[in-house]
Structures are given as C-alpha cells and as structure tokens.
Amino acid sequence: MSGDSMGSMRRTPLLARAWLVAALLGGHLAAGAAVIEGHVVGADGKPVPGALVTLAKDDELLRETVYTNRAGRYELGTAQTGEARLQVRAPGYADQVRKLSVVDARAVDWVLTPSTDPQALSDAMPASAFAAIVKIDDKKVRTEFRSQCFFCHQIGNAWTRKVRNQEEWEAVTDRMQRYGALITWHSEKTIIASLMDAFKGAPLADHERRERDPEIATARLTEVRVGEHGAFLHDVDIGPDGRFYSCDMANDAIYATDLATARSTVSKMPSFDQPLHGDLAGGSAPVAAFNAHHGPHSIVRGPDGRFYTTNSMSAEIGVFDPATGVHRFVKIGHGAIYPHTLRFDKNGIAWFSIAMSDQIGRYDPRTDAVQVINLPSGGFWQWLADEMFGVVLKVASWFPGQDLHLILSHHKWSGQGHKILNLPYGIDVDPRDGSVWYSKLYADKIGRYDPATGKVEEFSTPEPGPRRLRFGSDGTLWIPAFGGSALMKFDTATRRFTSYPMPVLDRDEFETPYAVNVEPHTGDVWVTSNLSDRMFRFNPQSEKWVAYPLPTRVTYLRDIVFMADGGVCSTNSNLPSDAVEGRHQSLLCLHPDAVPENGH
DSSP states (O other): OOHHHHHHHHHSOHHHHHHHHHHHTTTOSOTTOEEEEEEEEETTSOBOTTOEEEEEOTTOSEEEEEEOOTTSEEEEEEOOOSEEEEEEEOTTBOOEEEEEETTTOOBOOEEEOBOOOHHHHHHTSOHHHHHTTOOOOOHHHHHHHHHHSSSSSOSSSTTTSOOOOHHHHHHHHHHHHHHTOOOOHHHHHHHHHHHHHHOSSOOOOOOOOOOOOGGGGGOEEEEEEOSOTTOOEEEEEEOTTSOEEEEETTTTEEEEEETTTTEEEEEEOOOTTOOTTGGGTTOOSSGGGOOOSSOEEEEEEOTTSOEEEEETTTTEEEEEETTTTEEEEEEOOTTOOOEEEEEEOTTSOEEEEEGGGTEEEEEETTTTEEEEEEOOOOSHHHHHHHHHHHHHHHHHHTSTTSOHHHHHOSTTTTSOGGGGOOOEEEEEEOTTTOOEEEEETTTTEEEEEOTTTOOEEEEEOSSSOBOBOEEOTTSOEEEEETTTTEEEEEETTTTEEEEEEOOOSSTTOOOOEEEEEEOTTTOOEEEEETTTTEEEEEETTTTEEEEEEOSSSSOOBOOOEEOTTSOEEEEEOOSSGGGSTTSOOEEEEEETTOSOOTTO
C-alpha cells in the first residue's frame, strides 16, 4: 500500500472504514460491519508488535484474529454483532480478555502485564519447546520417534507432556502402536525412558525468540468450528458455490461450510454393504472410536464440479455431487489398501496414492475405470510387507478390535520398525509433461511415474519423511520433510535437491512440516507445520520465511487450498480433538494482505 493510501486510511472515518475493510475481505462482512481498533502496549508503555487480537462469541463458532503492527496497533473488521469476547495474546504476557458489545466498540486499547510466574510462562509455550527436551541420542531411534509419534498429533502439548510413571508411559506407547505406530522393541524402551526423563512436571525455561515477522501485521485469520464433538476433519477443498467442503474421517461425513456466515451443513455417506471400519476392522484404535465404514481422507473438487474422496478404510473412490447430495462409491480393487491423497491432471484424470499397499492409482471419472500401478518395494522386508499386508489385515478382521495385525507384523522381530512399509503418501502431477510424482513417507523417497511408458523412477531424499508434495506452475517440486524439519526443492530436470531449514523458536527445537502448496499468483510456498502453532510462507526468490503465529493452541493443519482472493486455508485436525484449545476442530483461513498497514 502506498504512503498516500496509508495516510488516507488513517483519516477515513470509522463507518466508512468498515465498508473499506469489508471490501478488503472480499465482501465477507455484512452491511452492519463494525471495526474495532486500538493499541497494545506493555507495562512500560512500549508497543507490543505481533500480538494476536481475537474476537469470538461464547459459542466459539467463529473466531476472527488480526495482529498488531510495529506500533502495537491493530484494526479488526467484523460482521459479528451482540456480546462477544475480545482477547489479546502475546508471548511473555498473560492473556487478557474483555466482554464487549461489538457494534458499540470502537477504540479498545490494552496494557499487557508480563507473565512472571514460571509455571504460567511454561504452560503458554508451544509443543515444539517440550518436544525439544525429549533427548534421544540414538539417531535411528530418534528418527523413529519423530516419524511415528507425531503423525496425527503434537508431542509436547498439555495433553502429551503429562507426568507419568513407567507403567503409564507403557500404556500410552501401547495405545500409539494400536493407532498404527511401528516401532521396534529397542525403540519402545528408549522412547519410554526418554519421555519419563523429559516430562517431570517442572516448568520449562522460556528461551524462545520474541520477535515476530513484520509482514504478519497485514494478515487476518478466520477460524470456523466444523462438526460436532468427536469429528475428525481431514482435507478440505472449495466448491463451485464458494463454500468449503471438508471430510470427516471419523463419521463418514462431508461438511459444506460458508466462511461468511460460519454455518455448515452435513451430508452423511450411506454405509451400503460396507462393514464398520472397513478393511481396518481388526484394529482397536483409533478406528474403534470412529463411526465410519468408508473413512474419507482426501477430498478434491473435480473438473465436473463434483467432489472426489479417497475412502481409506474401504479402498474406494467416493463421488459426491453437491448439487444433489448424492454419494457414489467406486471400488479400487487390485489389492489396494488405504487410498490416501488424490490430485487431478489437466485431462481430468484423478491420480491417487495408496499408502499401505505400495501403489498409486488412476481413476477416470467419465468411465469409472480404475488402474493400479505397483511401485518398487525397495528391499526384502518391504517386499514382504507389500505381499502379505493384505492377507494380514484380512485375517485380523476375523477378530474385530484385537489388533492381530500387529502381532502378525514383522516390524518388531525384523528390527526394521516403520521401515517395513514404503507408505506412498503425497502425490501430484507435473504441469509440464503430465508425469505423476509421489512421496514415500517411510522409505524417504520420491518417485516419478510416466503414464505414457509405464516407467517408474525413484530418488532418495536428503531429508527424512517426505510428506504431501506439490508442484509450482514452473514445474518445481516442493516437498515437506516431516522428519527433517525442512522444506525441500527438487529440480526435475537436473534431479537435484535443495533443502531449506524451517525457522524455529529456539535452536534446539524442530518442526514437523506436513503439507505444502504453491500460491499460483505469487509463487510463494505455503507450509503447514504442526509443532509450534504456526503457518509458514516461503518466498523462493528471496529464500525468506514468514511465520504466522496461530491463535489456537494445539493446531495440527492438513492440506492447503487457496481462495480466489488470496486466502490460504486448511483444517485444524489434531487427533484427538479434545486436546485442541476449545476442544473442537475447525476450518482455518489466513488472508496475508487483508488489513491496512496503519502505523508502519
């Protein structure tokens, strides 16, 4: 924004400014829009930049957040009315909350009190600070710990850093293995000992950096609660009607959410003849807590306006027509177990990864034809898993909830742990030549499939745990290194990797990047990472990171989609949802340039 524009904004009356803010937000505010503005300073009178100012009703259905700029100034436009709570949160200070009438509120200034209680300071720190104190010297065990103990939830939040004795930690570790963690006997003993040593209840000294990236001052963040208690939101995409369609893996549901009104409608998938928990019926947890027959995981809007899901529990492609509310299911077959991520190519063909049977698939919506491609195993133990896993799950399903698949698995007695599986995970299509690229989360590889020739190539990644990768429009492949706390770039022409370490809050901390997507207009790479309650933006030209602190503690973001107005959206889907602050999962959209740069 130019200097003249900034000066004009400062002179704009509040009522007129409400309309201007509404325009900046793409019309999300109604005619009765209000603007709450003010300054946030410390007890010394100095401005507090980067503080989070959040407005919400008592029902927490909608939460709207802006950040203070370098002068400590904020400006929050809202269509909410009635009584609400305004909260200010900043590192090193105690939270402050005020009840107010939204339409009557105008200037609301704050003086924050430094938090001097060591326990309160410790309690306010993100999970990344506590995960860093779990010291494991054995590199193999440390890699297994990061790979297997963080994949659905944070380690180090208030739920997971509790003081427990050895028997209690053994019970937790046993439950995590029933959730799907594959660790060896040696790793299990080492991890339990390390957790006991780390989490003793003493407050953690706060060494985290305080400064916030100044770019966040123009950002606005909206959180909308989606689903009832016990929902497990996974991916989300945007429909032709502008609503957000997210899938609830625990309840076989698709929610349609209007961001402007914060209202959702739900469409339940009929079970038909699919057994409860599908192919995973032999497991006790977490599927036993799910009321799911299909388990929709990835959801993508197709070129025809319908939504396509990978139904992980039933090895199906789900087809949902938002116009009619009709669900249809296409069996994958070919030994497929746990279809995962789905993407469309420019010809309208859907490609998807199949995590537990080391495959990728091709689906043509016009004919319902399905093709499955077997991927290289990479060694004897992986080959054994590829050949036998389907049989093991089938036998386990004869004994529902008994976890027989873990007893029959060779991950412990072989000493391989999670390395017995390749786990094809992320998938995307090269926009230049139509080749299909995938990541193997456990094998630390990415691969290329050529649809024209059927040729498969695989490449070992320099960082462990490649997860949900994406192409930029220029053909550059971006890969989050879940186990390596880094973003990787792969040049498909030269076959060369470049690694960019993620910014951390303290030198001993690390991040667990889950998914990336490339904004089509700016070329910026957005990264969801799930330990420090932040979202990240990376500029490939300047190689500069911007970290956006998020207002909800225990945020675990999934896939990323972009709004037409530049909004960056994902779902907060920590498992279990009870661990999330407020105890609900949500749709989250961040607009990086929605707020005028007053006071800069």
